Each structure stands twice: as C-alpha cells, then as structure tokens.
Amino acid sequence: MNKQKRDWPKILKDHLASGESVKEFCESRGINTTVFYKNRKLACGQPLVEIPVVGSLEFGPIVVMHGEFSVSIPYGFDRECLKSVLEVIGELK
Secondary structure, eight states, rough: OOOOOOOOHHHHHHHHOOOOOOOHHHHTOOOOOOHHHHHHHHTTTOOOOOOOOOOOOOOOEEEEEEEEEEEEEEEEEEEEHHHHHHHHHHHOO
C-alpha cells in the first residue's frame, strides 16, 4: 500500500473553497472520508462527536431571508449563482 504524505492544511482549505460535500471532495481526489474527518478534527483541535442517524437523511433547501425577500437554495446549488444572488440581496435597502 502506497501511503502518501498529504498537505492537510491545503486540502482542508481547498475543500472549503470547493463548495463540495466532504464525500464529493474526497471521492474526486481519492481521499478516504474517515481520514479526512480525522485530519480536520486534528487541525481544528475540536473533539469529533458522532451523532447517530435514524432513518434516511434528506437535504432540504436552505432559505435566506432579507426583509420581505427570501431565496430557497436547493441541495447541490451552483456556488457562483448563489454568490451573485447574495450580492444582489446585499444591495437591497
């Protein structure tokens, strides 16, 4: 087994910038998700808490509200589109 040394601070920064879920990010880069979570925990210095899940998990939309306006953002949204929408909302008075 070829164990490679990885630059975890860069990997964690790249993940945050990617907008991908941990699963998507790790799958596209050949990283084991368990190893990713362990290294993220070490980098943050925070204890990892396991939360049991019962039943199925469904991702509902995120709702951003600003005054009388609201935007529903579905799971798997386009990051650049959301950025543009939030910029417009930020300009509303």
